[in-house]
Amino acid sequence: METELQAETEGLEAPARPGMREVADRAGVAMSSVSRVLSGHPDVSPKMRRVVMAAVRELGYQPDMLAQGLRRGKTFSVGFTVSDIANPVLAQIVTGAEKRLRESGYSLLLTNSEGDPELDVEHISLLKRRRVDGLILSLAEENRPSVVAALRQVGVPVVLVDRDIPEGVNARRAAFDHAVGMRDATRHLVELGHRRFALITGGPERPARERRRAVEETLAAAGAGAVCEIFPGKFSVEHGRTAMKEILAREPRATAIIAGGNMLMEGALVTLHEAGVEVGRDVSFVGCDDVVVAEVHQPPIAVVRRDIEAVGVAAAELLLADLEPVDGGEETPREIVLPTEYVARPSAAPPAVP
Helix, strand or coil, X not given: CHHHHHHHHHCCCCCCCCCHHHHHHHHCCCHHHHHHHHCCCCCCCHHHHHHHHHHHHHHCCCCCHHHHHHHHCCCCEEEEEECCCCCHHHHHHHHHHHHHHHHCCCEEEEEECCCCHHHHHHHHHHHHXXXXXEEEEECCCCCCHHXXXXXXXXXXXEEEECCCCCCCCCCEEEEECHHHHHHHHHHHHHHCCCCEEEEEECCCCHHHHHHHHHHHHHHHHHCCCCXXXXXXXXXXXXXXXXXXXXXXXXXXXXXXXXXXXXXXXXHHHHHHHXXXXXXXXXXXXXXXXXXXXXXXXXXXXXXXXXXXHHHHHHHHHHHHHHHCCCCCCCCCCCEEEECEEEECCCCCCCCCCC
Protein backbone atom coordinates (compact mmCIF):
# COMPACT_ATOMS: atom_id res chain seq x y z
CA MET A 1 0.00 0.00 0.00
CA GLU A 2 2.75 2.43 0.91
CA THR A 3 4.51 1.70 -2.38
CA GLU A 4 1.29 2.35 -4.33
CA LEU A 5 0.70 5.63 -2.49
CA GLN A 6 4.24 6.77 -3.17
CA ALA A 7 3.79 5.95 -6.83
CA GLU A 8 0.55 7.89 -6.98
CA THR A 9 2.01 10.97 -5.29
CA GLU A 10 5.37 11.05 -7.05
CA GLY A 11 3.83 12.91 -9.96
CA LEU A 12 2.24 15.48 -7.63
CA GLU A 13 5.49 16.92 -6.36
CA ALA A 14 5.86 20.61 -7.19
CA PRO A 15 8.32 21.23 -9.99
CA ALA A 16 11.46 23.16 -9.12
CA ARG A 17 11.06 26.90 -9.57
CA PRO A 18 13.17 28.33 -12.38
CA GLY A 19 15.91 30.61 -11.12
CA MET A 20 18.12 33.30 -12.59
CA ARG A 21 20.52 30.61 -13.89
CA GLU A 22 17.73 29.09 -16.00
CA VAL A 23 16.71 32.53 -17.28
CA ALA A 24 20.33 33.28 -18.25
CA ASP A 25 20.68 29.94 -20.04
CA ARG A 26 17.40 30.39 -21.92
CA ALA A 27 18.34 33.95 -22.96
CA GLY A 28 21.93 32.99 -23.77
CA VAL A 29 23.38 35.75 -21.59
CA ALA A 30 25.38 36.06 -18.38
CA MET A 31 23.64 35.98 -15.00
CA SER A 32 24.92 39.49 -14.34
CA SER A 33 22.97 40.68 -17.39
CA VAL A 34 19.79 39.07 -16.05
CA SER A 35 20.37 40.74 -12.69
CA ARG A 36 20.78 44.17 -14.29
CA VAL A 37 17.60 43.77 -16.33
CA LEU A 38 15.48 42.59 -13.40
CA SER A 39 16.77 45.31 -11.07
CA GLY A 40 15.96 48.03 -13.60
CA HIS A 41 19.61 49.03 -14.06
CA PRO A 42 19.87 51.87 -16.59
CA ASP A 43 22.99 50.41 -18.26
CA VAL A 44 21.05 47.79 -20.26
CA SER A 45 20.40 47.89 -24.00
CA PRO A 46 16.82 47.59 -25.28
CA LYS A 47 17.74 44.38 -27.09
CA MET A 48 19.18 42.80 -23.94
CA ARG A 49 16.05 43.76 -21.99
CA ARG A 50 13.77 42.20 -24.65
CA VAL A 51 15.75 38.95 -24.73
CA VAL A 52 15.86 38.54 -20.96
CA MET A 53 12.19 39.43 -20.43
CA ALA A 54 11.17 36.98 -23.15
CA ALA A 55 13.02 34.24 -21.24
CA VAL A 56 11.35 35.35 -18.00
CA ARG A 57 7.91 35.01 -19.58
CA GLU A 58 8.65 31.65 -21.21
CA LEU A 59 9.92 30.13 -17.95
CA GLY A 60 7.38 31.81 -15.70
CA TYR A 61 10.24 33.09 -13.56
CA GLN A 62 9.32 34.99 -10.40
CA PRO A 63 11.97 36.79 -8.34
CA ASP A 64 12.64 35.44 -4.85
CA MET A 65 11.56 38.37 -2.68
CA LEU A 66 13.24 36.95 0.41
CA ALA A 67 16.57 36.61 -1.37
CA GLN A 68 16.26 40.10 -2.82
CA GLY A 69 15.44 41.46 0.60
CA LEU A 70 18.44 39.78 2.21
CA ARG A 71 20.74 41.21 -0.45
CA ARG A 72 19.35 44.72 -0.02
CA GLY A 73 18.69 44.59 3.71
CA LYS A 74 14.92 45.01 3.15
CA THR A 75 11.74 43.03 3.75
CA PHE A 76 9.70 44.88 1.08
CA SER A 77 6.92 45.24 3.62
CA VAL A 78 5.27 48.31 5.16
CA GLY A 79 3.32 48.41 8.40
CA PHE A 80 0.05 50.35 8.54
CA THR A 81 -1.61 50.97 11.91
CA VAL A 82 -5.16 52.35 11.82
CA SER A 83 -7.18 53.56 14.78
CA ASP A 84 -10.43 51.84 13.70
CA ILE A 85 -10.74 49.75 10.54
CA ALA A 86 -14.55 49.76 10.97
CA ASN A 87 -14.46 53.40 9.88
CA PRO A 88 -15.10 53.35 6.10
CA VAL A 89 -12.86 56.39 5.65
CA LEU A 90 -9.86 54.54 7.08
CA ALA A 91 -10.62 51.51 4.91
CA GLN A 92 -10.48 53.76 1.83
CA ILE A 93 -7.21 55.32 2.99
CA VAL A 94 -5.68 51.86 3.40
CA THR A 95 -6.90 50.90 -0.08
CA GLY A 96 -5.18 53.90 -1.65
CA ALA A 97 -1.91 53.26 0.17
CA GLU A 98 -1.90 49.53 -0.59
CA LYS A 99 -2.41 50.04 -4.31
CA ARG A 100 0.47 52.50 -4.57
CA LEU A 101 2.83 50.39 -2.46
CA ARG A 102 1.97 47.26 -4.43
CA GLU A 103 2.96 49.03 -7.64
CA SER A 104 6.43 49.50 -6.15
CA GLY A 105 6.78 45.91 -4.95
CA TYR A 106 5.86 46.37 -1.28
CA SER A 107 3.30 44.39 0.70
CA LEU A 108 1.21 45.87 3.51
CA LEU A 109 0.89 44.58 7.07
CA LEU A 110 -2.25 46.04 8.68
CA THR A 111 -3.06 46.38 12.39
CA ASN A 112 -6.22 47.78 13.99
CA SER A 113 -6.01 49.63 17.31
CA GLU A 114 -9.79 49.90 17.91
CA GLY A 115 -9.39 53.48 19.14
CA ASP A 116 -6.97 52.48 21.92
CA PRO A 117 -3.68 54.46 21.96
CA GLU A 118 -1.95 51.75 23.99
CA LEU A 119 -2.72 49.26 21.23
CA ASP A 120 -1.01 51.70 18.85
CA VAL A 121 2.12 51.38 21.01
CA GLU A 122 1.92 47.58 20.94
CA HIS A 123 1.39 47.52 17.19
CA ILE A 124 4.32 49.84 16.49
CA SER A 125 6.51 47.48 18.54
CA LEU A 126 5.10 44.43 16.73
CA LEU A 127 5.75 45.90 13.30
CA LYS A 128 9.30 46.83 14.30
CA ARG A 129 9.89 43.19 15.28
CA ARG A 130 8.52 42.14 11.90
CA ARG A 131 11.30 44.34 10.43
CA VAL A 132 9.04 46.38 8.17
CA ASP A 133 10.86 48.87 5.98
CA GLY A 134 8.58 51.75 6.99
CA LEU A 135 5.39 52.71 8.80
CA ILE A 136 2.19 54.53 7.85
CA LEU A 137 0.22 55.47 10.95
CA SER A 138 -3.32 56.71 11.51
CA LEU A 139 -3.07 56.86 15.29
CA ALA A 140 -5.86 56.94 17.86
CA GLU A 141 -4.08 59.69 19.79
CA GLU A 142 -0.79 61.01 18.45
CA ASN A 143 0.14 63.11 21.50
CA ARG A 144 -0.23 60.39 24.14
CA PRO A 145 3.18 60.25 25.95
CA SER A 146 3.58 56.50 25.45
CA VAL A 147 2.80 56.85 21.74
CA VAL A 148 5.26 59.73 21.33
CA ALA A 149 7.96 57.69 23.09
CA ALA A 150 7.33 54.77 20.74
CA LEU A 151 7.51 57.01 17.68
CA ARG A 152 10.83 58.49 18.77
CA GLN A 153 12.37 55.00 18.85
CA VAL A 154 11.02 53.60 15.59
CA GLY A 155 14.22 53.67 13.50
CA VAL A 156 12.48 53.39 10.08
CA PRO A 157 10.77 56.01 7.89
CA VAL A 158 7.36 57.06 9.22
CA VAL A 159 4.38 58.82 7.63
CA LEU A 160 1.49 60.03 9.77
CA VAL A 161 -1.96 60.18 8.18
CA ASP A 162 -4.01 63.25 9.18
CA ARG A 163 -2.27 63.57 12.54
CA ASP A 164 0.01 66.18 14.08
CA ILE A 165 3.71 65.33 14.21
CA PRO A 166 4.69 65.30 17.91
CA GLU A 167 7.77 67.21 19.01
CA GLY A 168 10.95 65.20 18.62
CA VAL A 169 9.45 62.76 16.12
CA ASN A 170 11.03 62.44 12.67
CA ALA A 171 8.15 61.82 10.28
CA ARG A 172 6.42 63.00 7.13
CA ARG A 173 2.69 63.71 7.00
CA ALA A 174 -0.24 63.36 4.59
CA ALA A 175 -3.25 65.33 5.81
CA PHE A 176 -6.43 67.18 4.91
CA ASP A 177 -7.17 70.88 5.28
CA HIS A 178 -10.37 70.30 7.27
CA ALA A 179 -10.78 73.98 8.11
CA VAL A 180 -11.61 75.14 4.56
CA GLY A 181 -14.63 72.93 4.06
CA MET A 182 -15.87 73.37 7.63
CA ARG A 183 -15.63 77.17 7.41
CA ASP A 184 -17.65 77.19 4.20
CA ALA A 185 -20.30 74.93 5.74
CA THR A 186 -20.61 77.11 8.86
CA ARG A 187 -20.72 80.32 6.81
CA HIS A 188 -23.49 78.87 4.64
CA LEU A 189 -25.59 77.99 7.69
CA VAL A 190 -25.12 81.51 9.09
CA GLU A 191 -26.19 83.02 5.76
CA LEU A 192 -29.32 80.85 5.87
CA GLY A 193 -30.21 82.55 9.14
CA HIS A 194 -29.06 80.05 11.79
CA ARG A 195 -27.80 81.35 15.14
CA ARG A 196 -28.02 78.31 17.43
CA PHE A 197 -25.46 75.66 16.48
CA ALA A 198 -24.46 72.26 17.85
CA LEU A 199 -21.24 70.48 16.85
CA ILE A 200 -20.82 66.75 17.47
CA THR A 201 -17.14 65.94 17.45
CA GLY A 202 -14.76 63.10 18.21
CA GLY A 203 -11.23 63.30 19.33
CA PRO A 204 -8.66 64.13 20.35
CA GLU A 205 -7.26 63.56 16.87
CA ARG A 206 -6.23 66.39 14.56
CA PRO A 207 -9.39 66.33 12.38
CA ALA A 208 -11.58 67.02 15.42
CA ARG A 209 -9.43 69.93 16.56
CA GLU A 210 -9.30 71.46 13.08
CA ARG A 211 -13.05 71.16 12.54
CA ARG A 212 -13.96 72.59 15.93
CA ARG A 213 -11.60 75.54 15.55
CA ALA A 214 -12.99 76.32 12.09
CA VAL A 215 -16.58 76.35 13.33
CA GLU A 216 -15.84 78.49 16.39
CA GLU A 217 -13.67 80.99 14.49
CA THR A 218 -16.22 81.35 11.69
CA LEU A 219 -19.07 82.02 14.12
CA ALA A 220 -16.97 84.54 16.04
CA ALA A 221 -16.06 86.35 12.84
CA ALA A 222 -19.68 86.42 11.65
CA GLY A 223 -20.58 88.78 14.50
CA ALA A 224 -24.25 87.78 14.29
CA GLY A 225 -24.69 86.63 17.87
CA ALA A 226 -24.38 82.98 16.88
CA VAL A 227 -23.59 80.43 19.60
CA CYS A 228 -22.37 76.86 19.36
CA GLU A 229 -22.51 74.05 21.90
CA ILE A 230 -19.87 71.35 21.54
CA PHE A 231 -20.61 67.67 22.15
CA PRO A 232 -17.21 65.90 22.31
CA GLY A 233 -16.64 62.15 22.51
CA LYS A 234 -15.29 59.27 20.46
CA PHE A 235 -15.44 59.01 16.68
CA SER A 236 -18.19 56.40 16.77
CA VAL A 237 -21.76 55.76 15.67
CA GLU A 238 -22.79 55.41 19.31
CA HIS A 239 -21.47 58.85 20.25
CA GLY A 240 -23.33 60.33 17.29
CA ARG A 241 -26.55 58.78 18.58
CA THR A 242 -26.16 59.82 22.22
CA ALA A 243 -24.98 63.34 21.39
CA MET A 244 -27.97 63.88 19.12
CA LYS A 245 -30.32 62.75 21.92
CA GLU A 246 -28.76 65.39 24.16
CA ILE A 247 -29.13 68.07 21.48
CA LEU A 248 -32.81 67.28 20.95
CA ALA A 249 -33.45 67.46 24.69
CA ARG A 250 -32.05 71.00 25.04
CA GLU A 251 -34.21 74.12 25.20
CA PRO A 252 -33.88 76.19 23.17
CA ARG A 253 -32.79 73.56 20.67
CA ALA A 254 -30.07 74.11 18.08
CA THR A 255 -31.42 74.81 14.62
CA ALA A 256 -28.19 73.84 12.82
CA ILE A 257 -26.28 70.66 13.68
CA ILE A 258 -22.87 69.68 12.34
CA ALA A 259 -21.53 66.14 12.71
CA GLY A 260 -17.75 66.28 12.51
CA GLY A 261 -17.15 62.77 11.19
CA ASN A 262 -18.87 60.17 9.00
CA MET A 263 -19.60 57.72 11.83
CA LEU A 264 -20.92 60.57 13.99
CA MET A 265 -23.15 61.56 11.08
CA GLU A 266 -24.52 58.04 10.78
CA GLY A 267 -25.42 57.82 14.48
CA ALA A 268 -26.93 61.31 14.57
CA LEU A 269 -29.18 60.62 11.58
CA VAL A 270 -30.46 57.41 13.17
CA THR A 271 -31.50 59.34 16.29
CA LEU A 272 -33.17 62.08 14.23
CA HIS A 273 -35.14 59.45 12.34
CA GLU A 274 -36.19 57.68 15.54
CA ALA A 275 -37.31 61.00 17.05
CA GLY A 276 -39.38 61.89 13.99
CA VAL A 277 -37.34 65.04 13.33
CA GLU A 278 -37.28 65.91 9.63
CA VAL A 279 -33.88 67.00 8.38
CA GLY A 280 -34.02 70.13 6.24
CA ARG A 281 -37.38 71.16 7.69
CA ASP A 282 -37.26 70.82 11.50
CA VAL A 283 -33.48 71.12 11.74
CA SER A 284 -30.57 71.74 9.37
CA PHE A 285 -27.83 69.15 9.29
CA VAL A 286 -24.31 68.98 7.84
CA GLY A 287 -22.10 65.89 7.95
CA CYS A 288 -18.65 64.83 6.80
CA ASP A 289 -17.67 62.67 3.83
CA ASP A 290 -19.73 61.38 0.93
CA VAL A 291 -20.31 57.94 2.44
CA VAL A 292 -23.38 55.91 1.49
CA VAL A 293 -25.65 57.31 4.20
CA ALA A 294 -25.16 60.87 2.88
CA GLU A 295 -25.98 59.87 -0.67
CA VAL A 296 -29.09 57.75 -0.05
CA HIS A 297 -30.66 59.81 2.73
CA GLN A 298 -33.77 61.82 1.89
CA PRO A 299 -33.23 64.67 1.69
CA PRO A 300 -29.59 64.32 0.62
CA ILE A 301 -27.12 65.39 3.31
CA ALA A 302 -24.89 68.45 2.91
CA VAL A 303 -21.32 67.36 3.62
CA VAL A 304 -17.73 68.48 3.85
CA ARG A 305 -16.20 66.29 1.17
CA ARG A 306 -12.61 65.12 0.52
CA ASP A 307 -10.78 62.66 -1.74
CA ILE A 308 -10.21 59.98 0.88
CA GLU A 309 -8.29 57.42 -1.16
CA ALA A 310 -5.95 60.17 -2.39
CA VAL A 311 -4.52 60.73 1.09
CA GLY A 312 -3.59 57.04 1.26
CA VAL A 313 -1.80 57.36 -2.07
CA ALA A 314 -0.05 60.52 -0.84
CA ALA A 315 1.09 58.75 2.35
CA ALA A 316 2.54 55.91 0.29
CA GLU A 317 4.31 58.37 -2.03
CA LEU A 318 5.91 60.14 0.93
CA LEU A 319 7.09 56.84 2.40
CA LEU A 320 8.46 55.62 -0.94
CA ALA A 321 10.48 58.83 -1.17
CA ASP A 322 12.45 57.54 1.83
CA LEU A 323 12.42 53.85 0.87
CA GLU A 324 13.37 54.34 -2.79
CA PRO A 325 15.22 57.69 -3.03
CA VAL A 326 16.02 58.92 -6.53
CA ASP A 327 19.45 60.43 -7.09
CA GLY A 328 19.21 63.93 -8.48
CA GLY A 329 15.42 64.01 -8.16
CA GLU A 330 13.39 66.86 -6.72
CA GLU A 331 13.31 67.04 -2.95
CA THR A 332 10.17 65.41 -1.55
CA PRO A 333 8.10 67.65 0.74
CA ARG A 334 7.77 66.78 4.42
CA GLU A 335 3.99 66.92 4.10
CA ILE A 336 1.17 66.83 1.57
CA VAL A 337 -2.05 68.64 2.49
CA LEU A 338 -5.16 67.82 0.46
CA PRO A 339 -8.22 70.09 0.23
CA THR A 340 -11.75 69.66 1.55
CA GLU A 341 -14.88 71.26 0.10
CA TYR A 342 -18.39 71.97 1.28
CA VAL A 343 -21.22 70.50 -0.80
CA ALA A 344 -24.54 72.25 -0.11
CA ARG A 345 -27.62 70.00 -0.25
CA PRO A 346 -31.26 70.18 0.93
CA SER A 347 -30.45 69.04 4.48
CA ALA A 348 -29.13 72.59 5.06
CA ALA A 349 -32.02 75.05 4.84
CA PRO A 350 -33.26 78.20 6.58
CA PRO A 351 -34.35 77.65 10.19
CA ALA A 352 -37.96 76.65 10.75
CA VAL A 353 -40.28 79.51 11.70
CA PRO A 354 -41.42 79.03 15.34
